Amino acid sequence: MTGIQPNVFYTPDETAILLRVSREAVMQLLESGQAPAIRIG
Secondary structure (H helix, E strand, C coil): CCCCCCCCCCCCHHHHHHHHHHHHHHHHHHHHHCCCCCCCC
């Protein structure tokens, strides 16, 4: 991966890799509302 790009949607797994955290940490941020998210598909 080349880094975080503007105006691109990332899966929780991709986000975890980019931020160097666990997928669970990303999911906690999403569920608590600390990180914005939309569901596609």
